[in-house]
Amino acid sequence: MWTFPNILSLLRAPLAFLLLIPDTGVRLCVIVLAMITDALDGYLARTLRCVSPIGTIVDPLMDRFFVLFALGIFLTEHHLTSDQILAMISRDMAICLFGLYLGVSGTWGYYRFQAIWCGKITTTLQFLVLIALTQGYPVPQYVFSGFVVLGMLALGELALIYRHTVAKRIS
Incomplete structure (x- = not known):
């Protein structure tokens, strides 16, 4: 530890x-x-x-x-609205949805958790937005839309990992 x-x-x-x-x-x-x-x-x-x-x-x-x-x-x-925050945590909501799917489908134990590229990109962008807000710079709306897109891409990335690991094990 x-x-x-x-x-x-x-x-x-x-x-x-x-x-x-x-x-x-x-x-x-x-x-x-x-x-x-x-x-x-x-x-x-x-x-x-x-x-x-x-x-x-x-x-x-x-x-x-x-x-x-x-x-x-x-x-x-x-400095942020609740809508902007929801957009920034889209990836986290996608991961929760995926975890819910794993639990409901009974495949949680088969899935090997690992870092995903969309997650790394999202975290980096979140830190950059925090720096911009700290400096008093306005963050354009398209940045928040980008977080939503990254959340959807994260769900897709998780589904691909699932398909390549879990689906092969249980079939």
Whole structure:
């Protein structure tokens, strides 16, 4: 559990709370640090050969926590609308729908959870939007539409992985 990459992942939780400080410089540093820990944790886990089942859960969980916490702050400060937030978490809703499908179909135990490219792209874009909002830059509406498209693509990517792994096992 206490591998260096997992500690890097877990650091995103206390970093998120630093976003409560209403200072542009502090928030910018916090978001950049969160991005760095997100980039390094997986890379180091693979490089140091300490990939763990806990790490594969903690990393995306801390990503979600950090981003959702930040979105909540920007919502309460009126920098984002609830519609924009829903668009930004489209990928997460797609993953929940897919998980629901796995549960209902009884194939949860057959599915091998892994990172998806649409997820990596979405997380990167979420961090970039957080940086833009922190700096006071307006985020064009097409960016939020892009998040919805990425959510649909994530669902498609998950379906392809399912087809190549689970469907072959149970047929």
